[in-house]
Amino acid sequence: MDTNMRILIVDDFSTMRRIVKNLLTDLGFTNMTEADDGNTAWPMLQSGNFDFVVTDWNMPGMTGIDLLRNIRGDARIAKTPVLMVTAEAQRDQIIQAAQAGVNGYIIKPFTAQTLKEKMDKIFQRAAETA
């Protein structure tokens, strides 16, 4: 896993962004940027060469699921891995996220271990298919 990769963290709660950033720092990542909802994240993704997106689902403005759909719908960034970190824990929603092309789904509250596992799995898959 390239620890210099550019990661975009999208969550409307600043505390949550800090927690995710902290955990990613512990995992060795150094290049992280924050956005407080999909509307803020979208232009950043368009111009930012991000290698990975960690997003919440329920946010004002553009939600995480819409952000995910927009990413998959834009040929230039469609392949960016997206990890959904959300309090939404209904079966239907997990299926909805899967159908929209999510790469990993973490239910809040979560542990550092879960984040590490999901990230490892996503990059392992990426390496297999590359």
Add this chain to the structure above:
Amino acid sequence: MNADLRAQLSARLRDLLEAIDRDDDAAVDAGMVALVRSHDESLFAHVARLTRGLHQAVVNLRLDEQLATFAGDEIPDARSRLDYVMKVTETAAHRTLDLVDQARTVTVGLEEAVSHLSEAENVLAVAPPDVANVGVLIAEVGATLRTHGAYLRQTLSELAQAQEYQDISGQIIRRVITLVRNVETALLELLRAAGGGLQSAPSRPIKALTGELPGPAVPGSDPSASQQDADELLASLGF
């Protein structure tokens, strides 16, 4: 019957009696028609009043139903969600305080390192200095600082993570605020419909809660998935 109507009726009856007394058939017929028409008009007015009353009653009834839903389902649900918020915040506060206590033990390690350094200084002050002993002391300082540094780093990371409750509790509280606002609006509508003479209109209409996200799961009350359920579900979908 109001005063105008009474005066009108008595005038018509007087005219009619006079017409009968003087045997004026045309005037008797006209008087009879006028009387019947005025009766019809007051009947129509009465029916209209009844209809308005009925409509109002229906409006009130719908509000009653809405309030019954609030009182019967949504408020108890909000209460249990707020109970959960209290538990989560309390647990997080205790966890934070425990971690702060844990971090304080690092200062013991720092003091230990400082005392080893002064010891080394003392050794160096003596001529000729016992360089081998200084080396041992410095190695000890290094080991102590490394151990406590790693411990502090881990503790700080856990401290940051303990603040996670703010996200969950914030989302739950936001939903309860929406419910409170809806109850307030419904109560104002009810007061107005009941003719309470309330002047200020509610700021917004009651909105149906369709299409909203279920939000954070509250243990024991929602049929929600755990991380393990989510993993299994995604695995079954080929993830």
